[in-house]
Amino acid sequence: MKIKNLFEPIKEARGMEAATASQTQLVSAVMKGDRAALARAITLVENDPGRASRLLERLGPPGRAFIVGVTGPPGTGKSTLVDRLIDFYRGLGLTVGVVAVDPSSPLTGGALLGDRIRMTSHAGDRGVYIRSMASRGWTGGLSRATSQAIRLMEAAGFEVILLETVGIGQSDVEVVGVSHSVLVVMMPGLGDDVQVSKAGLMEVGDIYVVNKADLEGADSMVVSLLSLFRGSRRSPPVLKVSALTGEGIENLRKAIDEARKRFASGDYGLRVRSAKGMIVETARGAVEARLAAVSESRAEFLARLVVEGKLSVEEAAKRLSR
Numbered sequence: 267m268k269i270k271n272l273f274e275p276i277k278e279a280r281g282m283e284a285a286t287a288s289q290t291q292l293v294s295a296v297m298k299g300d301r302a303a304l305a306r307a308i309t310l311v312e313n314d315p316g317r318a319s320r321l322l323e324r325l326g327p328p329g330r331a332f333i334v335g336v337t338g339p340p341g342t343g344k345s346t347l348v349d350r351l352i353d354f355y356r357g358l359g360l361t362v363g364v365v366a367v368d369p370s371s372p373l374t375g376g377a378l379l380g381d382r383i384r385m386t387s388h389a390g391d392r393g394v395y396i397r398s399m400a401s402r403g404w405t406g407g408l409s410r411a412t413s414q415a416i417r418l419m420e421a422a423g424f425e426v427i428l429l430e431t432v433g434i435g436q437s438d439v440e441v442v443g444v445s446h447s448v449l450v451v452m453m454p455g456l457g458d459d460v461q462v463s464k465a466g467l468m469e470v471g472d473i474y475v476v477n478k479a480d481l482e483g484a485d486s487m488v489v490s491l492l493s494l495f496r497g498s499r500r501s502p503p504v505l506k507v508s509a510l511t512g513e514g515i516e517n518l519r520k521a522i523d524e525a526r527k528r529f530a531s532g533d534y535g536l537r538v539r540s541a542k543g544m545i546v547e548t549a550r551g552a553v554e555a556r557l558a559a560v561s562e563s564r565a566e567f568l569a570r571l572v573v574e575g576k577l578s579v580e581e582a583a584k585r586l587s588r
């Protein structure tokens with residue numbers, strides 16, 4: 267037993283060396299645009315944050331790909347719009363990566379992801395890369411993994427990256443913080459303003475889209491969005507479209523493309539905004555991982571000190587997260 271323990275650190279160190287060598291290969295394969303390597307690297311990012319962060323350090327600075335976040339309540343037509351946007355950017359000759367954050371449970375996830383990928387008409391196009399990431403079953407770190415997946419796609423040479431996330435809760439919405447432009451997609455019949463203000467959707471959008479304009483009630487949805495913003499300092503555009511019939515899509519494309527042109531001309535503020543999102547999400551992931559790694563016994567030890575009046579809650583929390 268003792269002898270085995272003696273050798274264990276050496277084995278571990280060897281393992282790390284091997285991983286580092288294969289990581290170097292993985293990074294250079296990703297940077298050559300190797301799709302299989304990209305898939306492997308994203309899986310690494312999902313499953314092994316520690317190794318992934320060493321890998322990501324070699325990717326160079328972000329800022330080459332234009333990132334569009336697409337969020338909004340379930341079923342508003344985000345994927346259908348993403349599909350339209352893929353067509354648009356492919357038409358401009360740009361390559362497109364898509365990260366779709368799937369809210370389904372790990373159990374039903376497989377089937378849904380399959381459907382989602384079949385749903386797109388871009389399966390044979392090498393200029394398009396689609397990756398789903400399941401958001402359930404994570405003990406935190408979704409935002410980190412999402413922003414890292416985006417950076418990997420960027421390193422692989424994808425020029426536009428579309429990030430679809432269902433805006434149900436604050437954490438789903440926060441994910442889009444890495445974007446240069448954020449579309450919030452609504453639809454008629456969602457009830458009232460509550461949906462928008464609830465999940466932080468009011469703050470996050472650069473463009474508000476009322477999709478399904480072919481259905482009744484789109485105009486009143488536009489009116490309630492506009493009146494919501496009347497009370498605030500912001501007045502983002504509210505556009506009525508139908509991803510199904512194509513109505514209003516041209517206007518939407520123009521609006522998003524203005525942001526892309528600003529990005530392409532080197533707009534400093536836009537770049538800082540996206541980089542800030544990446545740093546914050548990566549840091550959040552690191553803090554969550556550190557907290558998740560805290561042993562029960564350490565937390566309980568600190569709790570005893572608090573109960574016995576030897577330590578304040580604040581000091582205990584500081585020690586716990588150190």
Ligand SMILES: Nc1nc2c(ncn2[C@@H]2O[C@H](COP(=O)(O)OP(=O)(O)OP(=O)(O)O)[C@@H](O)[C@H]2O)c(=O)[nH]1
Nearest residue numbers: 339340341342343344345346432477478508509510
């Ligand atoms: N009538 C109408 N239906 C639409 C429109 N756009 C999308 N849909 C339909 O709405 C349903 C949901 O569309 P999705 O694109 O999957 O919506 P989503 O927001 O991605 O859904 P989740 O990812 O599950 O939140 C599908 O049946 C679409 O065909 C539209 O403009 N008009």
Ligand SMILES: [Mg+2]
Nearest residue numbers: 344345346430
């Ligand atoms: Mg969708």
